[in-house]
Amino acid sequence: MIHTDLVRLATTGSVDDGKSTLIGRMLFDTKQIFQDQLAAIEAASRQRGGDRVDLALLTDGLRAEREQGITIDVAYRYFATPKRKFILADTPGHVQYTRNMVTGASTADIALVLADARNGILEQTRRHAFIASLLRVPHLVLCVNKMDLVDYSEDVYEKIVDEFRDFAARLDINDLRFVPVSALEGDNVVEPSLNMSWYDGSPLLKIMEDIHVASDRNLIDARFPIQYVIRPHTAEHHDYRGYAGQIASGVFRPGDEVIALPSGFTTRIVEIDTYDGAIDEAPTPMSVVMRLEDNIDLSRGDMLSRPHNQPMVGQDIDAIVVWMSESVRLRPGAKYAIKHTTRWARAMVTDLQYRFDVTTLHRDESATSLGLNEIGRVRIRTTAPLFFDEYRRNRETGSFILVEEGTNNTVGAGMIGGPAE
Amino acid sequence: MSYELSHLEALEAESIHVIREAVAEAERPVLLFSGGKDSAVLLRLAVKAFWPARLPFPVMHVDTGHNFDEVLEFRDRTVTELGAELIVASVQEAIDEGRVVEQTGPNASRNRLQIEPLLAAIERHRFDAVFGGARRDEEKARAKERMFSFRDEFGQWDPKNQRPELWSMYNARHHNGEHIRVFPISNWTEMDIWQYVLNQEIDLPSIYFSHRRRVFERDGLLMADSPFIQRRDDEAVYEATVRFRTVGDMSCTGAFASTASTVEAIIDEVSTTRITERGASRADDLTADAAMEDRKREGYF
Numbered sequence: 001m002i003h004t005d006l007v008r009l010a011t012t013g014s015v016d017d018g019k020s021t022l023i024g025r026m027l028f029d030t031k032q033i034f035q036d037q038l039a040a041i042e043a044a045s046r047q048r049g050g051d052r053v054d055l056a057l058l059t060d061g062l063r064a065e066r067e068q069g070i071t072i073d074v075a076y077r078y079f080a081t082p083k084r085k086f087i088l089a090d091t092p093g094h095v096q097y098t099r100n101m102v103t104g105a106s107t108a109d110i111a112l113v114l115a116d117a118r119n120g121i122l123e124q125t126r127r128h129a130f131i132a133s134l135l136r137v138p139h140l141v142l143c144v145n146k147m148d149l150v151d152y153s154e155d156v157y158e159k160i161v162d163e164f165r166d167f168a169a170r171l172d173i174n175d176l177r178f179v180p181v182s183a184l185e186g187d188n189v190v191e192p193s194l195n196m197s198w199y200d201g202s203p204l205l206k207i208m209e210d211i212h213v214a215s216d217r218n219l220i221d222a223r224f225p226i227q228y229v230i231r232p233h234t235a236e237h238h239d240y241r242g243y244a245g246q247i248a249s250g251v252f253r254p255g256d257e258v259i260a261l262p263s264g265f266t267t268r269i270v271e272i273d274t275y276d277g278a279i280d281e282a283p284t285p286m287s288v289v290m291r292l293e294d295n296i297d298l299s300r301g302d303m304l305s306r307p308h309n310q311p312m313v314g315q316d317i318d319a320i321v322v323w324m325s326e327s328v329r330l331r332p333g334a335k336y337a338i339k340h341t342t343r344w345a346r347a348m349v350t351d352l353q354y355r356f357d358v359t360t361l362h363r364d365e366s367a368t369s370l371g372l373n374e375i376g377r378v379r380i381r382t383t384a385p386l387f388f389d390e391y392r393r394n395r396e397t398g399s400f401i402l403v404e405e406g407t408n409n410t411v412g413a414g415m416i417g418g419p420a421e
Numbered sequence: 422m423s424y425e426l427s428h429l430e431a432l433e434a435e436s437i438h439v440i441r442e443a444v445a446e447a448e449r450p451v452l453l454f455s456g457g458k459d460s461a462v463l464l465r466l467a468v469k470a471f472w473p474a475r476l477p478f479p480v481m482h483v484d485t486g487h488n489f490d491e492v493l494e495f496r497d498r499t500v501t502e503l504g505a506e507l508i509v510a511s512v513q514e515a516i517d518e519g520r521v522v523e524q525t526g527p528n529a530s531r532n533r534l535q536i537e538p539l540l541a542a543i544e545r546h547r548f549d550a551v552f553g554g555a556r557r558d559e560e561k562a563r564a565k566e567r568m569f570s571f572r573d574e575f576g577q578w579d580p581k582n583q584r585p586e587l588w589s590m591y592n593a594r595h596h597n598g599e600h601i602r603v604f605p606i607s608n609w610t611e612m613d614i615w616q617y618v619l620n621q622e623i624d625l626p627s628i629y630f631s632h633r634r635r636v637f638e639r640d641g642l643l644m645a646d647s648p649f650i651q652r653r654d655d656e657a658v659y660e661a662t663v664r665f666r667t668v669g670d671m672s673c674t675g676a677f678a679s680t681a682s683t684v685e686a687i688i689d690e691v692s693t694t695r696i697t698e699r700g701a702s703r704a705d706d707l708t709a710d711a712a713m714e715d716r717k718r719e720g721y722f
Binding site: 004005006034035036037058064072073074075076077078080085087099100102103106107214217219227228230231232233234236237240242244245246251273274275276281283285286287289300324337339342395396399400401403408409410413 | 424425426427428430431432433434437438441442444445468470472473474475557558561564565580581584586587589590592594595596607608610612694695697700
């Protein structure tokens with residue numbers, strides 16, 4: 001198999017900071033834009049009366065987006081260098097579409113946050129950096145864009161870097177980097193800039209290629225949420241009973257002693273099957289089928305882990321929630337369907353402790369509800385126990401969604417802090 | 422041991438997770454199978470997801486009646502080998518029963534006419550999860566779509582109001598009459614598909630590989646000479662060595678000159694081409710800036 005790794009990126013930033021242009025530039029300079037795509041956006045740019053090709057038209061794929069010149073929903077883009085394949089989620093800058101930004105950032109290995117060199121750090125820049133840190137995107141790169149409009153000034157760049165560093169010190173960011181770019185002119189995007197000799201770092205693409213992401217995965221805590229029970233009922237596989245799922249974290253091997261939750265039974269893994277044959281070890285995020293030594297009670301929504309390293313089990317949970325509904329507010333006492341790993345239950349919000357002001361990071365303890373795009377700390381009680389870890393330790397077993405039972409809409413995204421006391 | 426997965430292994434793991442999740446949560450899933458390379462890869466992933474059990478759902482072909490013989494033969498052979506149930510939703514039947522009206526003229530295509538029989542079959546069989554092999558890198562409206570894409574009781578997509586989709590957590594909840602379109606290979610590119618076809622030795626219809634064929638030129642594409650497409654007087658037929666980059670309705674799928682006769686040769690060709698696969702083969706998407714978005718809103722796949 002050809003060995004290049006897969007890296008997920010999310011781009012964020014305020015409206016008009018030039019995100020879509022930056023992506024267009026990245027695709028253009030890495031020669032990932034095809035002739036017919038270029039011809040189409042050249043024609044569209046001309047039709048709009050622009051005097052140069054608007055690279056943003058490459059990613060703004062919806063009619064409404066092209067008409068208004070804004071990004072409404074996440075657009076996914078794909079490009080590759082010889083070292084890496086990138087999945088890039090281009091997320092909206094507008095406040096009203098913050099929930100779509102959260103969608104794009106939830107799976108990202110690297111967040112690119114854009115700032116306009118003329119405007120510095122705006123409210124939206126802070127909001128996006130905060131959300132990226134909340135969602136535990138492991139690496140954050142602040143791209144100071146439009147350097148061509150400030151005469152490629154080192155002073156302007158340094159000032160913005162200092163201001164952002166001050167703000168970021170109050171966030172939980174593992175790895176923070178900075179790069180001055182001009183997406184429009186192509187400075188420091190793919191090629192090093194000739195206009196900023198004072199900058200001795202790498203261009204953005206090189207940074208994205210070099211960031212080490214493999215060690216961001218949790219390979220310590222073995223967690224296997226049961227997704228589906230496979231029972232072929234065929235002559236050849238008459239007594240076959242396999243537990244299918246994707247390994248949420250850690251590594252499983254045949255012979256491992258495992259504990260099943262919620263039953264608490266322990267048994268051993270006999271074999272880890274795939275269509276291509278049995279395997280010796282299965283690290284996250286592989287999708288596999290496990291066969292166990294004993295026929296124990298185990299079905300969808302249950303979990304396998306190791307006896308000496310188990311998730312927390314409980315029905316009262318402390319979490320940060322991002323609210324995503326336009327029509328209803330989150331209020332204490334309200335009930336929702338909750339999905340956590342492969343398990344559905346019902347949940348009641350028992351307490352709203354505070355609401356974040358996402359630009360000042362101030363905690364408003366007088367808040368009584370959360371509206372669209374608001375973020376707060378809540379306690380929930382679930383109808384069935386969940387098997388969870390802290391989100392900061394495990395993105396897969398530490399996250400959940402809340403679904404409104406009448407409309408079936410996904411209305412909240414939760415990140416678990418721990419059991420509620 | 423680094424435990425690092427290659428990009429194909431990571432994509433495969435994600436797709437299998439999505440397929441199992443949809444089947445676990447839906448009552449009546451179905452997989453759309455056109456006989457093209459993307460649906461062939463999707464079908465292999467679905468088989469892998471439930472192995473050693475059989476595929477736990479039927480496959481459905483939306484048949485425009487304007488098929489390449491090689492593709493129909495491939496469809497029937499593949500379905501027979503798997504022992505899967507095949508459902509055919511027929512555009513011809515919809516025309517005969519007056520549910521849709523055939524277009525006329527040289528640019529007539531049955532592409533858009535697939536929407537009605539597709540939605541009618543979904544309703545008749547009460548399918549509530551419909552797997553499709555669409556990829557986000559194919560087209561700008563598809564680049565916006567979720568893995569689990571909600572459809573209302575009219576089969577419509579509302580691109581401005583999609584359900585947030587976080588982590589690897591998918592929400593398949595729906596009321597009766599509504600359904601979810603599920604796109605497990607959303608994150609695959611054309612190159613990933615070909616590398617996987619090579620790696621997994623997946624069988625494909627012969628028209629993907631270089632062959633001799635009677636063609637004529639239209640809008641820069643080489644259209645196969647067939648009874649399903651009306652030639653203009655100035656469009657002369659000649660024989661050429663061609664292959665198809667996508668497989669669809671004969672009236673709107675074009676070929677291009679190519680000598681690539683193996684998967685390896687196709688991978689070389691795809692890695693150096695400067696034209697997208699839809700631009701190189703789909704007459705329907707050359708017609709308007711938002712042609713795909715408009716079709717998708719109405720229920721197209």
